[in-house]
Amino acid sequence: MNITVVRPGDLGDAEKSRWRELQKADPSLDNPFLSVEFTLAMGRLRDYVHVAIVEDAGQLTGFFPYERHAFGIGRPLGGFLTTCHGLISVPGLELEAKALLRACGLNVFGFDHMVAGQPTFAPYETDVRPAAVMDFTSGYEAWLEQVKRNSAKNLKTWRYKERKLAREHGDLRLSWASTDPAELGRLLAWKSDQYRRTGRVDRFAQPWIVRLTEQMHAEQSADFAGVLTMLYAGDVPVAGHFGLRTATTLVGWFPAYDTEFGKYSPGIVHHLQMAEAAAGAGLHMVDMGKGGKDYKHWLQSGTLHVSEGRLSRPSAAAAVHWIGRVPFNKARTIVTDSPSLYRAADRVLKGFGRMRSTRGQESGTREPSGAR
Known part of the structure; x- marks a missing residue:
């Protein structure tokens, strides 16, 4: 077995x-973050992105995209931006993990959204968590019945708010798979505002992430595409989402809404309408990812599993990485896996966001509304 490392742009036709063929052959790899198109886009924007190509007896048997940072610290492709990573390979391929690290020039590789159970990484998994999905393989109506079983009270409340929004602001309309860059810009402005308002780091303050999103929005093929949806009340956009899809799976990525319509729960109303549109477009599921947000538990009708873990070679860099990351990752997992702890942490971050906003206003700066 031979492993060579290249930059994504050096991959031949x-x-x-072969990458696409391997991905389609294994249902556990049906995630756009594992698609070659996402790796190519990341490679165009970040010089620390690499791909390990695995060959056995002259046959291409696997691809491992990853990030190589200073001191041989390895991270999953896309890092905090992505909700799935792993080895794209023939089923059951098992590499000697430390040999893989050596070939990749890594001292350590930590992961938190690995496709669970992959033979190369399974011995190093320290935790496996469910990721909520909206499953449409039995049809949209079957999914909706499951949502009703999850919480009939919540579904009734959402439908009431949906009707109220339409009654007070105009008929609702969902723009599915919009190619309008202005709509994408509006959504990203809402999302930036949400990050700041809730005490999070604004990802879109980094120009390369904006460019990545724009490039993904422009990708449109049968097997891979960016999917932008926008919910309108009358002629006014109120909520939206941008995610990536394969031929059958849409992955949740950037949902946001106009806070002026917050009393109508526009994000949930949008998700209900997006689910119907996704099922109508022939998608089998929407992957909402792991985590403790309540709406995921209300909308889910199935689960996938992702794992956390870490593999390393003896080195000072690996020791420093453990000290700096492992305890934090364990604490984060405990919080995000529990809806009650997630809500408590969310309240603290929102308080921080309000304090930051107040300080900005006192110093003469103005926080953007995110709605325009």
Whole structure:
């Protein structure tokens, strides 16, 4: 077995074709963050992105995209931006993990959204968590019945707010798979405002992430595409989402809404309408990812599993990485896995966001509304 490392842009047509073939052959790899198109886009924007190509007896048997940072610290492709990573390979491929690290020039590789159970990484998994999905394989109506079983009271409340929004602001309309860059810009402005308002780091303050999103929005093929949806009340956009899809799976990525319509729960109303549109477009599921947000538990009708863990070679860099990251990751997992702890942490972060906003206003700066 031979492992060579290249930059994504150096992949040839035969290698890209084989990557797609391997991904389609294994249902556990049906996630756009594992698609070659996402790796190519990341490679165009970040010089620390690499791909390990695995060959056995002259046959291409696997691809491992990853990030190589200073001191041989390895991270999953896309890091905090992505909700799935792993080895794209023939089923059951098992590599000697430390040999893989050596070939990749890594001292350590930590992961938190690995496809659970992959033979190369399974011995190093320290935790496996469910990721909520909206499953449409039995049809949209079957999914909706499951939502009703999850919480009939919540569904009734959402439908009431949906009707109220339409009654007070105009008929509702969902724009599915919009190619309008202005709509994408509006959504990202809402999301930036949400990050700041809730005490999070604004991802879109980094120009390369904006460019990545724009490039993904422009990708439109049968097997991979960016999907932008926008919910309108009358002629006014009130909520939206941008995610990535394969031929059958849409992954949740950036949902946001106009806070002026907050009393109508526009984000949930949008998700209900997006689910119907996704099922109508032939998608089998929407992957909402792991985590403790209540709406995921209310809307889910199935689960996938992702794992956390870490593998390393003896080195000072690996020791420093453990000290700096492992305890934090364990604490974060405990919080995000529990809805009650997540809500408590969310309240603290929102308080921080309000304090930051107040300080900005006192110093003469103005926080953007995110709605325009």
